[in-house]
Amino acid sequence: MPVLSLIRRDVAQAWRAGGAMLPVMFFLLVATLFAFAVGPDAQLLARTGGGVLWMAALLAALLPVDRLIEPDRLNGVLDQLAVRGHSDESVAAAKLVAHWLSFGPTLMLSALPAAALLRIDAGTLVRIEAGLAIGSPALAALGVTVSALTAGLRGAGALGGLLMLPIAVPVLIFGAGALGDGSGSALKLLGAVSLLLVAGAPFAAGAALRAART
Amino acid sequence: MTTLRFDDVACVRGGRLLFEGVSLALGAREAAIVTGPNGAGKSSLLRIAAGLLEAAAGRVTRNGAAALADENAALDRELPLGSALRFWARLDGREDALPEAMAAMGLVHLAPVPVRMLSTGQRKRAALARVIASDAPVWLLDEPTNGLDSEAIGRLERACATHQAAGGIVLAATHQGLRLSKVQILPLAPTRDAGA
Numbered sequence: 001m002p003v004l005s006l007i008r009r010d011v012a013q014a015w016r017a018g019g020a021m022l023p024v025m026f027f028l029l030v031a032t033l034f035a036f037a038v039g040p041d042a043q044l045l046a047r048t049g050g051g052v053l054w055m056a057a058l059l060a061a062l063l064p065v066d067r068l069i070e071p072d073r074l075n076g077v078l079d080q081l082a083v084r085g086h087s088d089e090s091v092a093a094a095k096l097v098a099h100w101l102s103f104g105p106t107l108m109l110s111a112l113p114a115a116a117l118l119r120i121d122a123g124t125l126v127r128i129e130a131g132l133a134i135g136s137p138a139l140a141a142l143g144v145t146v147s148a149l150t151a152g153l154r155g156a157g158a159l160g161g162l163l164m165l166p167i168a169v170p171v172l173i174f175g176a177g178a179l180g181d182g183s184g185s186a187l188k189l190l191g192a193v194s195l196l197l198v199a200g201a202p203f204a205a206g207a208a209l210r211a212a213r214t
Numbered sequence: 215m216t217t218l219r220f221d222d223v224a225c226v227r228g229g230r231l232l233f234e235g236v237s238l239a240l241g242a243r244e245a246a247i248v249t250g251p252n253g254a255g256k257s258s259l260l261r262i263a264a265g266l267l268e269a270a271a272g273r274v275t276r277n278g279a280a281a282l283a284d285e286n287a288a289l290d291r292e293l294p295l296g297s298a299l300r301f302w303a304r305l306d307g308r309e310d311a312l313p314e315a316m317a318a319m320g321l322v323h324l325a326p327v328p329v330r331m332l333s334t335g336q337r338k339r340a341a342l343a344r345v346i347a348s349d350a351p352v353w354l355l356d357e358p359t360n361g362l363d364s365e366a367i368g369r370l371e372r373a374c375a376t377h378q379a380a381g382g383i384v385l386a387a388t389h390q391g392l393r394l395s396k397v398q399i400l401p402l403a404p405t406r407d408a409g410a
Contacts (some may be wrong), residue, residue: 083282
């Protein structure tokens with residue numbers, strides 16, 4: 001299965017370069033800094049902590065955006081895949097899965113110590129983890145799409161942030177909204193947004209890869 | 215039957231006409247060498263043949279899969295050469311053909327060396343070994359002799375001869391002489407547009 005070997009290669013590459021740990025460290029750092037900035041008011045921390053974790057997750061997902069596509073484009077890997085007849089959409093889908101595998105699960109894991117830092121109670125933590133499980137694929141999809149759109153441009157990292165953060169607003173709203181919502185409807189909406197982004201990303205990113213090949 | 219045909223093909227890059235009216239017909243066991251000054255569109259012609267670029271006019275028909283070796287090695291810099299090449303061989307379903315291809319380009323002793331440590335010529339030989347290992351009948355070689363020593367050029371010529379004898383096509387763009395059998399020369403003249 002060509003797509004599987006591509007996913008395996010990308011995940012191995014992310015871990016080898018240590019790049020997979022970077023978003024996680026960043027995520028934990030933001031959580032720590034927030035606790036320092038607000039001070040030791042346990043109630044305030046607990047009330048705002050969930051939202052902070054979602055912000056941190058969003059920013060952490062943004063970190064590797066300039067590395068997802070550009071090295072492979074520059075190095076001719078994307079050309080070699082295209083010559084072999086692999087569609088740009090399937091390449092983008094493989095990149096999406098690989099990107100999620102290298103930051104989604106570790107992000108969910110590192111939410112545990114972050115929640116402890118921010119005095120988040122167990123009930124909220126469960127909702128955060130559920131939200132991250134549903135929402136992080138959407139963040140990966142956005143990351144790959146933006147990465148494909150900005151590949152080869154100067155200042156791609158900063159431009160990537162400007163492009164990605166506004167589109168990520170629904171994920172943030174429903175993800176953070178699920179924290180104070182016992183009915184589960186915010187999680188359902190988060191699922192809908194996530195599904196839409198994940199389903200659309202391979203086509204948007206694939207078209208961007210095709211356009212970049214000139 | 216392996217064929218590669220260009221009918222009256224034109225190429226426009228960045229709003230400039232690089233070449234037009236290029237025609238070429240290659241059948242099994244045949245080869246062509248594209249020549250021309252820098253910027254005449256040799257690489258673009260190969261990318262059109264590979265299907266990576268659209269021709270601005272004319273028709274390109276290729277019967278048979280293509281393998282491309284261009285200026286980009288497309289190998290993971292941190293991996294040992296053997297593993298980096300094996301990724302592509304596995305993708306092509308040709309893992310068993312890889313050792314022979316690496317031997318053909320004299321790369322066997324470099325297999326454990328990380329790609330980033332290789333010289334330009336060694337990286338070029340690796341890209342050529344990937345082409346040899348693929349079972350694509352149409353070889354597209356962009357400046358294949360760049361950075362190669364005379365021994366490696368000899369290896370490449372022998373590999374091309376073997377490939378052609380097996381019914382393959384070779385289309386190469388090069389300044390330096392590459393001795394191929396049954397070869398046509400396709401000179402790309404600079405258009406007024408490109409020369410200006």
